[in-house]
Amino acid sequence: MTELKNCPAPAKLNLFLHVTGRRADGYHLLQTVFQLIDHGDTLHFTLRDDATLRRVTDLPGVPEESDLIIRAARLLQAEVLRRTGALPHGVDIAIDKILPMGGGVGGGSSDAATTLMALNRLWNAGLSKQELMDLGLPLGADIPFFIFGETAFAEGVGEALRPVKTPDCWYVVIEPGVMVPTAAIFGSEQLTRDTPVVNIADFSSHYEQSQDWTGFGRNDLQQVATKLFPPVAEAVEWLSAYGDARMTGSGACVFSAVATEADADAVLAKVPAKWTAWKAKALQQHPLIATKL
Ligand SMILES: C[C@](O)(CO)[C@H](O)COP(=O)(O)OP(=O)(O)OC[C@H]1O[C@@H](n2ccc(N)nc2=O)[C@H](O)[C@@H]1O
Numbered sequence: 001m002t003e004l005k006n007c008p009a010p011a012k013l014n015l016f017l018h019v020t021g022r023r024a025d026g027y028h029l030l031q032t033v034f035q036l037i038d039h040g041d042t043l044h045f046t047l048r049d050d051a052t053l054r055r056v057t058d059l060p061g062v063p064e065e066s067d068l069i070i071r072a073a074r075l076l077q078a079e080v081l082r083r084t085g086a087l088p089h090g091v092d093i094a095i096d097k098i099l100p101m102g103g104g105v106g107g108g109s110s111d112a113a114t115t116l117m118a119l120n121r122l123w124n125a126g127l128s129k130q131e132l133m134d135l136g137l138p139l140g141a142d143i144p145f146f147i148f149g150e151t152a153f154a155e156g157v158g159e160a161l162r163p164v165k166t167p168d169c170w171y172v173v174i175e176p177g178v179m180v181p182t183a184a185i186f187g188s189e190q191l192t193r194d195t196p197v198v199n200i201a202d203f204s205s206h207y208e209q210s211q212d213w214t215g216f217g218r219n220d221l222q223q224v225a226t227k228l229f230p231p232v233a234e235a236v237e238w239l240s241a242y243g244d245a246r247m248t249g250s251g252a253c254v255f256s257a258v259a260t261e262a263d264a265d266a267v268l269a270k271v272p273a274k275w276t277a278w279k280a281k282a283l284q285q286h287p288l289i290a291t292k293l
Pocket residue numbers: 014026027028029030032104109139140141142143156157158182183186248249250
């Protein structure tokens with residue numbers, strides 16, 4: 001095999017996100033549900049004759065050297081060298097980028113996770129899923145989840161994962177047009193860090209019992225993000241007219257659950273032209289799993 005084309009890197013939504021504490025190293029303890037959705041970037045990998053790792057698509061605002069795709073590829077390349085004593089083939093990596101950066105939908109993390117999974121296969125590197133998750137964690141807190149590959153209840157800094165069943169619904173997602181820096185939200189003095197710990201059963205029974213699409217819990221980062229970034233507040237307010245609207249991750253994207261694709265289309269038709277908005281279906285599994293990567 002010399003190439004892997006059309007590898008999906010799906011987005012995630014945080015159905016709720018509670019900050020329950022802070023570790024000594026400054027990272028925050030979270031409880032969240034990562035919902036996979038069928039909207040994302042697409043990556044293409046082609047082996048080269050030399051050992052160079054190249055991103056062959058320009059991504060405005062993200063120099064090649066700092067791209068999580070290249071950084072993930074380098075990490076795996078070094079691991080292969082350590083294990084086998086030989087450098088694997090270089091790779092040209094192309095990306096069809098549709099996910100907003102700093103959007104809270106995990107675009108960069110998902111690109112990196114897809115890169116680790118695809119190159120593990122292309123290079124016949126033989127790392128286990130857990131080894132790939134451990135390799136990815138230092139690059140981004142959400143990377144282990146995308147490699148885990150199932151909609152999940154997460155704890156710790158997002159790396160302690162358990163599969164969880166979530167509603168088989170659709171989502172309307174609004175991009176408020178601002179980039180929210182994750183570190184600024186977590187660093188805010190106004191952030192509450194003492195939400196009581198919940199059980200996975202509390203989450204599951206909420207959806208078994210609820211008749212509407214009201215979400216479980218809340219996003220603790222939302223209050224800080226909406227104060228710092230008024231366009232996020234505006235999007236939450238607008239979408240609230242159509243359901244329980246909330247922010248995903250550290251923002252900026254705002255979403256609301258609806259029952260059917262037709263319901264999603266009806267809301268999308270009314271979204272003010274100043275915002276980009278899209279629909280997505282809830283997924284239980286990462287689409288790469290179906291291709292046995
Ligand atoms: C909040 C979430 O969006 C939930 O999905 C993610 O956990 C954030 O993941 P991410 O964007 O990949 O963020 P990272 O690159 O890992 O971290 C960016 C910065 O956010 C802060 N950070 C992040 C995750 C975490 N559990 N506690 C933190 O305090 C740290 O200051 C860190 O330096």
